[in-house]
Amino acid sequence: MQPRRRLYIVGAGDFGRELESMLEMIPVHQRDWDIAGYVDDDPKALDGLETAYAVVGSVDGFAFPRGSLAVLAISEPADRQRVGAALGDRVSFFSYLHPTSLIFKYVCLGEGVVVGANCVVSNSVKLGRFVILNQGTQIGHDSTIGDYSALMSNVDLGGNCHLGDRVYVGTGATLVPGVRVGADAKIGSGSVVIKNVKEKVTVFGNPAKVLSDLGSTRRAG
DSSP states (O other): OOOOEEEEEEOOSHHHHHHHHHHTTSOGGGOSEEEEEEEOSOTTTTTTSOOSOOEEEOTTTOOOOTTOEEEEOOOSHHHHHHHHHHHTTSSEEOOEEOTTOEEOTTOEEOTTOEEOTTOEEOTTOEEOTTOEEOTTOEEOTTOEEOTTOEEOTTOEEOTTOEEOTTOEEOTTOEEOTTOEEOTTOEEOTTOEEOSOBOTTOEEETTTTEEHHHHHHHHHHO
């Protein structure tokens, strides 16, 4: 009988602890791994918090046992890319699909994706490497989401939307069908995006506007 592999959660922040709970929802008999702990540069990251595991080492210093797995639990896209690059080929990356998520036909999932509880991913969607979909998020048909992007809870992405790499979409945001969002853009929580968003900008509001434009409007008032 093959020994069970060790799975390490990389990132001991809030999302990491949520992921701990989600991982343990998979029945033991349906997996060939056990959670072995957290990898985080802050050895005290979990002090005073409720968790069944400990920080076992830092990103650069931890020696992953042969055959072990890692899942990236860092919600900030640029940080997740940096940590993923630092881990390099020292460990195999684990993709997680919550048992309650609905994945339709012809979906393409990149390495290391995390799909949370009650997510819906419709037909012909492409999720890039290390994409995060947090709880209750819905992705419309024929959409693409670039590498390292993170969509927080209850995001509604319409059909034929296209997000570049390292895009962050805050909780409860809505993107109407056909919208394109450039790389490294950020969409604030609760925003309604009705037109394309350029790369490296932050938008917020209903309808969503670039934050600098919102500031100009308020000062003029």
